[in-house]
Amino acid sequence: MRSFSTGSDTHEQRDVLHDREGDPMGGDGIEGLLRDRLLIMVNDRSAIGLLPHIDGNAGGLLLTGVDAASRCRNIRNSYPDTVVAVDYGGHEHRVATVDRPFGYQAADGWHALDFSGLEEVLNGQLANKAAFAVTPTCFIPPDEDGDARVLRAVITQANRLERTDTVVLLPCSYRWLRDESLLHLVEAVRASRHPVALIMQHYKDPLERVGVAEGLRVLCRSCPRLLLWRTDLAAFDALAHGALGTAVGVTAMLRHGMDPRRKGRGWRPYPVVLVRELLKYHRVEVLQNWFTRVDPWTCGCAVCEGAELSRFSESNADVRESQWHNTCELYALHDELISADAGRDRLEWWRQILDDAVARHHLLTSDLGEEVAHPPVLHYWQRASPPAVPMP
Numbered sequence: 452m453r454s455f456s457t458g459s460d461t462h463e464q465r466d467v468l469h470d471r472e473g474d475p476m477g478g479d480g481i482e483g484l485l486r487d488r489l490l491i492m493v494n495d496r497s498a499i500g501l502l503p504h505i506d507g508n509a510g511g512l513l514l515t516g517v518d519a520a521s522r523c524r525n526i527r528n529s530y531p532d533t534v535v536a537v538d539y540g541g542h543e544h545r546v547a548t549v550d551r552p553f554g555y556q557a558a559d560g561w562h563a564l565d566f567s568g569l570e571e572v573l574n575g576q577l578a579n580k581a582a583f584a585v586t587p588t589c590f591i592p593p594d595e596d597g598d599a600r601v602l603r604a605v606i607t608q609a610n611r612l613e614r615t616d617t618v619v620l621l622p623c624s625y626r627w628l629r630d631e632s633l634l635h636l637v638e639a640v641r642a643s644r645h646p647v648a649l650i651m652q653h654y655k656d657p658l659e660r661v662g663v664a665e666g667l668r669v670l671c672r673s674c675p676r677l678l679l680w681r682t683d684l685a686a687f688d689a690l691a692h693g694a695l696g697t698a699v700g701v702t703a704m705l706r707h708g709m710d711p712r713r714k715g716r717g718w719r720p721y722p723v724v725l726v727r728e729l730l731k732y733h734r735v736e737v738l739q740n741w742f743t744r745v746d747p748w749t750c751g752c753a754v755c756e757g758a759e760l761s762r763f764s765e766s767n768a769d770v771r772e773s774q775w776h777n778t779c780e781l782y783a784l785h786d787e788l789i790s791a792d793a794g795r796d797r798l799e800w801w802r803q804i805l806d807d808a809v810a811r812h813h814l815l816t817s818d819l820g821e822e823v824a825h826p827p828v829l830h831y832w833q834r835a836s837p838p839a840v841p842m843p
């Protein structure tokens with residue numbers, strides 16, 4: 452597969468990368484590059500249209516899809532300052548084992564990776580000009596035996612990588628955020644010599660499972676080098692609670708992880724609109740229904756320019772435009788978040804945003820004369836934070 456090529460032009464590319472910038476990560480290394488950064492996770496086919504809406508300073512793209520690597524190279528050739536990395540998505544296809552926790556699916560089938568294969572894939576990502584490399588970790592299922600063997604194997608193998616340009620991906624079942632498993636997860640993230648990107652899997656919304664939102668806060672508070680990827684507005688709760696950085700998915704499918712043993716059904720894109728005041732993604736039909744009874748809400752973002760939020764049809768063009776709107780709104784919120792100092796100021800900012808969103812739901816309920824349910828996680832996020840896990 453061309454994307455993973457580490458042939459001769461690869462070495463040339465690496466040299467160019469290093470010669471131009473010395474330290475490819477800049478002065479603060481990979482942590483400095485990722486700190487407070489909000490990446491947008493998108494299939495490579497939709498990446499180009501999204502580019503004008505990506506925040507140049509604090510944003511970037513995390514590409515998935517079969518052509519993610521070559522798309523990464525194309526984008527970085529044209530926009531060398533835009534942060535772009537790739538997640539090959541092997542975790543959607545295979546479950547990790549102690550012996551073979553890494554691998555990826557290519558046109559010619561599944562590639563399980565030994566240690567040198569892993570190095571080669573990481574080098575291939577950088578050869579394709581990724582701003583940093585991401586381990587192609589397979590799905591980490593619930594820890595039935597209670598010994599966290601598979602999770603430990605991922606961290607142990609990744610710790611053998613003598614490099615400072617890599618993020619270790621942990622695509623985990625949501626069950627890792629609870630009970631004893633959470634303690635194992637904290638231990639594993641702390642033991643990693645690389646920043647760790649968590650993906651939480653559930654076939655719908657992991658944060659609606661009991662204990663997951665709390666477990667995530669504990670993890671963020673306990674592990675300063677944790678990234679939360681393939682998520683939704685939980686990105687903001689994570690950043691407020693000390694996560695290093697985050698990646699929000701552009702489609703519903705890219706806002707949570709998947710269990711490869713549980714194949715999803717075919718799926719047609721439809722417009723889903725982030726309503727910032729409500730901190731919720733809504734389907735257009737819901738908004739259209741409301742706006743027959745209350746004045747339609749408009750949006751002042753660079754994409755909408757004052758147009759109504761319920762205007763998106765199911766055409767491909769409108770689906771894409773709704774994603775651009777969502778991206779603009781995410782960066783508007785993110786801009787406010789990073790303007791507040793990490794710690795108390797940021798927590799207070801987030802608390803205010805949450806209070807406003809809940810109040811807005813109540814107001815809408817009374818305007819419509821019908822209950823507008825808010826996501827249960829909003830109520831959890833309004834609560835005080837649980838303490839971090841003490842260092843051993």
Ligand SMILES: [Zn+2]
Nearest residue numbers: 750752755776
């Ligand atoms: Zn908008």
